[in-house]
Amino acid sequence: MVSKVLVANRGEIACRILRACREAGLASVAIYAANDAKSFFVELADEAIALEGDSIAETYLNQRQILEVAELTGADALHPGFGFLSERADFARAVSQAGIQWIGPSPSAIERMGDKMTARITMRDAGVPVIPGEEIETEDEDEALIAIEQASTRVGYPLLLKASSGGGGKGMRAVERPEDLLEAARSARREALAAFGDGRVYLERLLTGSKHVEIQILADRHGRTIHLGERECSVQRRHQKVFEEAPCATMTEEIRSSMGKAAVAAAMAVNYEGAGTVEFLLAPSGEFFFLEMNTRIQVEHPVTELVTGVDIVREQLRIAAGEPMSCGELHIRGHAIEVRLYAEDATQNFLPAIGPLTVFQPPEGPGIRLDTGVRQGDEVTPNYDPMLAKLIVWAPSRDEALQRMRRALDEFVVLGTTTNLRFLRELCDVPDVVDGSTDTTMIDRLWPEGWTPTLPIEFEDGALMAAAVAESAGLHRKASVSATPNEHSGPVSPFMTLNRRYP
Amino acid sequence: MQHQFRTPEGPVEVTVAKQGDVWHLGEHRATVEPDGRLRIQLASGGSALATVAKVDDTWWIHFEGHTFCLERIEPGASQSGEEGGLTAPMPGKVLDVLVQVGQIVEAGQTLMILEAMKMEHRILASTSGHITGIHFTAGEQVQQGSVLLEMTEDED
Known part of the structure; x- marks a missing residue:
C-alpha cells in the first residue's frame, strides 16, 4: 500500500512527481532547504517540511533528516527523483528498513549497476553487448598503470578511460595516442579518487560517430519487464544532454527489437523493479553496445511518455504499491522532442547564469508540454543545477515535431536571466539535427571556438528601438511585472469579515 | 528622445521620436500595445511584437525569437528633444x-x-x-x- 509519498528532491522533477501524486489521489510531502522556501515545488505538495542546514549535504543529501521527516509526516513511500540520493543504495536500504516503500529498484540492483565495472561484467554475462574494453580491478597505482598499458594494446586507439564509480564526465579521459596514455591514466585516477573515493578506471574503445540511444524499461512485481522503445540523446555539451527525441531518427525495427531485448535482459539480470534506463552507443554500422544503466527516472522521460502514451511516473507509483503496471501492448506513435532550458550563457561556454525571472512566458498550443520547476517572478540562484524547465513537443512526424519546436522556442519569452533558448532554437536548424544524423560529438565539432547566435542586424535595431521606446514611454514605471509583495501590510484589520448570504 | 545602451559590440546611441501614437527611428516604427508590449515595424516591412522588462538599469527585450540584454547608460547632461x-x-x-x-x-x-x-x-x-x-x-x-x-x- 502506498498512500502518502515523500518527494526527496526539488525543482522540475519534484513538480512532476508531486503532480502525479495529486492525480493518483495520493497525499504528498515536499522537503525543502531554506533557500527553496518560495520555490514552485513547495506549492505543489500537500505538506512541505523545511530542512535544517544550508549546504546540499545538510539538506537534500541528508539521509537522517529526510528519514525523520518521513516518520514525522507518516509518509509510507519515498520518491527520490533523479540526482541527489536517487542512486544511493545505502539510502534505498535505510528507507526500506524504516518500513517506507522506496519508489525504485532494490538496493542490490542499484549497487550492481552503480559500479560501472561490475555493470559491464554483469551485462556481458547476461549476453548484452558491451563496448570492447577491459576492466582493471587492482587498486594499486603501479599495478593498475602496468595493466592499463598492457590492456591498451588489445583495446586499440583511440580509447576512453572511465572511472568505475564515475559519472558526469568525472574521471573520464579520451586518449588518442599511446604516448598520452600514462599521463591520462594518472590524472583520471586522481580525479576519480578525489570525486568518488575510488580510483579504479577501466578501458573502452572510443567509438566515434556513434549515437547515444537509450531504452526505457518498466518492470513490476508480477513478472512483467517491458521496454518502451528508445530515446536518442546524442546532442550533448560537456557530457550534459540538451536535446532528446523519441524515436531515434535512424532506428530500424530490427535494431529496436534487439536493443529492446538486450535492455530487458539487462534489467532482468539484476531483478529490476520500477522504471529504469539502459544506455547504449549505437555505431554507424548498426552495432550497439551497453554503456550504463540508470536506476531511476530520467530527465528525458517525457519524450517516451508522449510517443507511447504511458505515464511513467504514474506507473512507478503503481509498481511501488505492488500493483501490476497498467499499460498494455505498446505502439510508438508520432515523434517527440525535448529541449532543456538552462539558465546559462551559451556564448560564454555555457556558464551558469543567475537573476530574476522577470518574465517567464512559455509557449502554448497543440502538442506542447512544459515540465517546469520555476514560475514568473522566481529568482534563479547559484545554489542548484541551472536547469529551469523542459520543453517537450509532440507531432505526427519528426519534421513536424522540429517545426513545432522552432515555433515553440520562438514564442518562449524569458527576461531577466540569460538562458540557452536561442542556442536551442538554432540547434533546430543545424543540418545534422534536421536530417537526424546527430552524434555525441556534434556540438564540439560544430562550434569548436564556442557558439555565437546568428543575428540579423535589423533585429538588433528593432531591439534597440524597443528599449529606447520603452524607456521613453516609461514602460518600466507603468507595468511592474514582478511586483515585490508588501511585507509590511500592517496589522490585520479587526473589521475584515466575510459575509455571505444564502437564500 | 535619446538613449544610450551597452551592447556586446560597445555603446550604441538611439534616438527615437514620437508622432501621435507612433514612435520613429529612421524608417522603423513602433507603437505601444495595451498590454505593454511593443509592435515594431521594421524598415524592411517585417513586423513583430517585442516583450520588454526592465531589471535595474537593463532592458531585457524579446524580439523575433532573440533575447537582448541592453543596459542603459545614464545620460550625463540634459535630456534633449522635449523642450525644443x-x-x-x-x-x-x-x-x-x-x-x-x-x-x-x-x-x-x-x-x-x-x-x-x-x-x-x-x-x-x-x-x-x-x-x-x-x-x-x-x-x-x-x-x-x-x-x-x-x-x-x-x-x-
Whole structure:
C-alpha cells in the first residue's frame, strides 16, 4: 500500500512527481532547504517540511533528516527523483528498513549497476553487448598503470578511460595516442579518487560517430519487464544532454527489437523493479553496445511518455504499491522532442547564469508540454543545477515535431536571466539535427571556438528601438511585472469579515 | 528622445521620436500595445511584437525569437528633444548639418550628424515641426550637452 509519498528532491522533477501524486489521489510531502522556501515545488505538495542546514549535504543529501521527516509526516513511500540520493543504495536500504516503500529498484540492483565495472561484467554475462574494453580491478597505482598499458594494446586507439564509480564526465579521459596514455591514466585516477573515493578506471574503445540511444524499461512485481522503445540523446555539451527525441531518427525495427531485448535482459539480470534506463552507443554500422544503466527516472522521460502514451511516473507509483503496471501492448506513435532550458550563457561556454525571472512566458498550443520547476517572478540562484524547465513537443512526424519546436522556442519569452533558448532554437536548424544524423560529438565539432547566435542586424535595431521606446514611454514605471509583495501590510484589520448570504 | 545602451559590440546611441501614437527611428516604427508590449515595424516591412522588462538599469527585450540584454547608460547632461532644444549626447565633432533655419521637418528626420568616440550619431527630430535655430556648422567641436539646434513643435 502506498498512500502518502515523500518527494526527496526539488525543482522540475519534484513538480512532476508531486503532480502525479495529486492525480493518483495520493497525499504528498515536499522537503525543502531554506533557500527553496518560495520555490514552485513547495506549492505543489500537500505538506512541505523545511530542512535544517544550508549546504546540499545538510539538506537534500541528508539521509537522517529526510528519514525523520518521513516518520514525522507518516509518509509510507519515498520518491527520490533523479540526482541527489536517487542512486544511493545505502539510502534505498535505510528507507526500506524504516518500513517506507522506496519508489525504485532494490538496493542490490542499484549497487550492481552503480559500479560501472561490475555493470559491464554483469551485462556481458547476461549476453548484452558491451563496448570492447577491459576492466582493471587492482587498486594499486603501479599495478593498475602496468595493466592499463598492457590492456591498451588489445583495446586499440583511440580509447576512453572511465572511472568505475564515475559519472558526469568525472574521471573520464579520451586518449588518442599511446604516448598520452600514462599521463591520462594518472590524472583520471586522481580525479576519480578525489570525486568518488575510488580510483579504479577501466578501458573502452572510443567509438566515434556513434549515437547515444537509450531504452526505457518498466518492470513490476508480477513478472512483467517491458521496454518502451528508445530515446536518442546524442546532442550533448560537456557530457550534459540538451536535446532528446523519441524515436531515434535512424532506428530500424530490427535494431529496436534487439536493443529492446538486450535492455530487458539487462534489467532482468539484476531483478529490476520500477522504471529504469539502459544506455547504449549505437555505431554507424548498426552495432550497439551497453554503456550504463540508470536506476531511476530520467530527465528525458517525457519524450517516451508522449510517443507511447504511458505515464511513467504514474506507473512507478503503481509498481511501488505492488500493483501490476497498467499499460498494455505498446505502439510508438508520432515523434517527440525535448529541449532543456538552462539558465546559462551559451556564448560564454555555457556558464551558469543567475537573476530574476522577470518574465517567464512559455509557449502554448497543440502538442506542447512544459515540465517546469520555476514560475514568473522566481529568482534563479547559484545554489542548484541551472536547469529551469523542459520543453517537450509532440507531432505526427519528426519534421513536424522540429517545426513545432522552432515555433515553440520562438514564442518562449524569458527576461531577466540569460538562458540557452536561442542556442536551442538554432540547434533546430543545424543540418545534422534536421536530417537526424546527430552524434555525441556534434556540438564540439560544430562550434569548436564556442557558439555565437546568428543575428540579423535589423533585429538588433528593432531591439534597440524597443528599449529606447520603452524607456521613453516609461514602460518600466507603468507595468511592474514582478511586483515585490508588501511585507509590511500592517496589522490585520479587526473589521475584515466575510459575509455571505444564502437564500 | 535619446538613449544610450551597452551592447556586446560597445555603446550604441538611439534616438527615437514620437508622432501621435507612433514612435520613429529612421524608417522603423513602433507603437505601444495595451498590454505593454511593443509592435515594431521594421524598415524592411517585417513586423513583430517585442516583450520588454526592465531589471535595474537593463532592458531585457524579446524580439523575433532573440533575447537582448541592453543596459542603459545614464545620460550625463540634459535630456534633449522635449523642450525644443536638441543637445549633443557626448563631446564630439559636427560632421554634417542637413537642415536650414525655417525648414519644416518630420519626426525622425535626421537633422545633424555628429562624430564621437569614432562613432557616428544622428541627431533626429523628436517631433514634426520647424527649425528655429542652428548653432554649429560642419567641422566644429561640440561639448556634451551643447544645444545644437532649436525647433518648435507643430500643433496637431
